[in-house]
Amino acid sequence: MANQASFQLNDYIFNEIMLRFDKELPKELTVDIMPSGIFHIKNNSFDLTIEFIAFKDNDTKNPFIKIKCNGNFLFQNIKSQDEIPEYFYSNSIAILFPYLRAFISVLTLQSNIPPLVLPTYNLSNLEKPLKENTTINE
Template sequence: MENKAAFSLEKYFFSKVDINLENRKSNDLGISFEPSGVFLSDSSSYELKFIFKADTEGGEIPFVAIECVATFKFENVNDIEEIPTYFYRNSIAIIFPYMRAFISTVTLQANIPPVILPTMNLSSLEKPLRENTTQI
């Protein structure tokens, strides 16, 4: 009988926060997410890097860029090929509420109109995350 892969969130932190209001050209926001990951085979853990960027129409450089790093621990996974496909979608869904709350808090504390993200279906990020995952 084959053991099912299980994973849990071990920790997360915000490794980079950049707010540059000189890059904010209007109130029309455009947002983007850039997921990537590294599977650490020696510890059966996965490091997810989740980058959020907010820019405005006419702005070439984001006025808010926030990078979150989350570490997930696997059971019964020893190689990148053994990571179940549902992990990629679920890992983003697990970390997104923390990212969303942090974005609201940090932009509010900057005394600017806060960037308040709605709940979002980010399942479209599953494929980019899988494609931007490496193993060391």
């Protein structure tokens, strides 16, 4: 019987943060979430980047919030990108996104405005863009 692939979140960091506001939260937010990844063959890991951009009141030229969150996942029993199980792509986003969601709430609260609590999103449609935006680092 073959060993099943497994993975775990090793670490994460918010490495790009921009918050622009007046004195109150916008009434409507337009949200864009863009995932990308790098599979590192040498150390059997995957760097997932989630770029979260929110625009206020449908003003898609001036972001209200722009945050990049990088998560590092470690694999067991994976030797190539083809061996990464399909469920990894959707599950890795689902694992990392709550950290981003909580960070946005704390960031806005600490900015002395009412905290922005993002709703729960169905992120399953981000699996395909993540796969398409994944590169290999040997």
